Amino acid sequence: MSDILNFSRRDFLKTGAVAGGGLVLGLYVPLGNRLMAAEKTGTAFAPNAFIRIGTDDLVTVIVNHSEMGQGVYTALPMLVAEELDADWSKVRVQSAPAAPAYNHTAFGIQMTGGSSSTWSEYDRLRKAGATGRAMLISAAATKWNVDPSACRAENGAVIHSASGRRLSFGELAESASHLEPPKDVKLKDPKDFKLIGKATRRLDTPEKSNGKGMFGLDVTVPGMLVALIARPPVFGGKVKSLDASKAKAIKGVRHVVQIDRGVAVVADGFWPAKLGREALDVTWDDGALAGLDSTAQREQYAQLASKPGAVAKKDGDAVAAMSGAAKKLDAVYEVPYLAHAMMEPLNCVADVRANSCEVWTGTQFQTMEQAVAAKTAGLKPEQVQIHTMLLGGGFGRRAVPDAHFVQEAVQVSKMVKAPVKVMWTREDDIRGGYYRPTAYHTVAGGLDASGNIVAWQQHIVCQSFMAGTPFEGFAIKDGVDATAVEGVSDMPYGIPNVLAEWTMAPGGVPTLWWRSVGHSHTAFVVESFLDELAHAAGKDPLDVRRALLAKHPRHLGVLELAAQKAGWGTPMAEGKGRGLAVHESFGSFVAHVAEVTVSNDGAVKVDRVVCAIDCGPTVNPDTIRAQMEGGIVFGLTAALYGKITFENGRVQQTNFHDYPVLRMNEMPVVEVHIVASTDKMGGVGEPGTPPIAPAVTNAIFAATGKRIRRLPIRAEDARKG
């Protein structure tokens, strides 16, 4: 394993340096089989790694970010089509193969995450489109024997302005393919945009409305077998003994093989594989986590929080200011482990041959999958082809540094010498680890005699999912994992004395980024405790934030917009309350105002959420709205229900009955307001999630006077009286 990580780290750094060079033009990269076939028949013009134009006028945009619902199969082609002046109805999408040309412009590996797809491709893909346009214009000008400056591109064609002559992109594709790409291209003035910034229908909606869209789980290749894997019931456990005789006796079961991560039952289809797995007789050595228990773990975290941690933020002298404060508040906030629970459970098809390996899967992490698959198969990375399918949700779960779900499939395929689809059941998924870490926060605040916040101390205890991965060097600096403290370490409030610390909790339980990463817990704590301090000072929570955010206009902008649209300050009926929260993450600024009804038994119903976002310039405003709606639902599920717990080392939850998620009848009305902004562009996939939990719990406080300090919200904590 460490070999893989070392390799990956070197690769990561190397490609990172190259990616800084920007657009790689005229680069012909190895393409997937289907695309090669398309090139032979249709594609005439490929000005760069991202654009293919056929003689049939179709423009295929090769998209290097994975579509997991966030809309990149529309937003990224919009960037290309805008500058290419393509006919939007002729634009098609193809997922990129794994190759360095498709590495992330900022992160240096091929990946999708951090709400970064649109801003990170904004320049590269517009330049790619503009380059294509310049070459098509040049080809037309040559044909007409006119100056290129006398021609313009419009809606999929080049037009000679003076004579009105017109050639479609398809008609120009062949001749344009013989031209050298220009060194410099001019990008449009944003005021001339026809597509960017306009609500645009998603290109993938039709295939997601008729069952034709191909997700990883839908892949079948000739001769393929289906495998389910029995994994240890305790993380870190190993097979002690195995009797596969009963499993092998089941009709349709072909192989039972022991692999690094458990025992694979390989069969003709899902059902015999499932019956076979149930018939396995495995004795496990539970290993070091055999006694893991959530109650005891909480005590351990509390102990750790009582000792000094690594300093994540230090302004002024919080200790002295706290001791001199007129009023002091202390609190403990807690959040549990969370599973991502994407609708499409993990899966991977692998076909390992003597000199090649093909992988079909929904992944956010192509470079890592390719490296790990190569290592497992005993091949070079360039011998591994990754086919990125549609992702039935990602939320970070399909960006795994150890690429475990690909590694398993490659290992099984290699062992049984056949293409294999490894499938995860929902139980495998919920109990499969790679959770959002559980976190324990102690927090204290000091007010002066006028009720101003003069001191803030916070100590976070949680695991690091960066430690031990190729990303450790990027994330962990001076003993602090940035992904564990983000949202606190960059707290915007103008509080003169702040001390924030972090202590790394012991590892063992596999943990991972989960939609909005560290912000998923830090925003809850910061925005809740600020609300506590406001009430302790007898002030309006909106007024307190206004005063403390005077130097942060983008925070203020969304705060004021959400408050105004929600009617902040207007009276509410008995049992109802309104709460607000504002948070910056992934370069965007989001404020939510939540309205809740709390019944006498403490049941919480979220009635309405008013959201305001400033993500800078917009590409597809309707996608921004959709991501706010989705991010709110994702955060509400966590606030109301999400909880993974351990007893005797075993995860206690299994499926949607004991790991519930928000359903239609619980859906609040969500209103999204987008701030018109020319500021720096941020992301939209994650920033809607962090502020929803505190907006709701602050609303519960407004309704009942009960402060929620642990998630998920329990009726006994929310009940009035």
Add this chain to the structure above:
Amino acid sequence: MITLKVNRKEHAVDVNPETPLLWVIRENLGLTGTKFGCGMALCGACTVHLDGEAVRSCVTPVSRAAGKSVTTIEGLSSDLSHPLQKAWIANDVPQCGYCQSGQIMSAAVLLREKAHPTDVDIDEAMSGNICRCGTYQRIRSAIHLAAKMKAEGSAE
């Protein structure tokens, strides 16, 4: 051999009769629009119509479908012409899209039973279908839109 009619076409399959209909549809017939989400009738991703009624195919033994008529998302229309599909496109409902076949199949039964479903009707009919991307608000408005389209279509 079990004989069943799927999307108006007869099929004979040689499988363990306990095999859930879902896996026969997906693996034996190659119709992958119907999805696997939980295996316990908790999420609705596998919803199909069995003699016109919405069932969770992940817990329906294929033997129960013997001699009956099954409709999957692929059989709802051949050309995205069903009012729900039109409304789904008009509202850009899907995000990841994985649950949407099941959502549409549940909504199709609702719309057949109630020409103008209320929000309460939608809550009752659709709360068995989980969407982890959180598209519920758009699903709701798309169902209302489809009901309107259907009414206007039949009035023509």
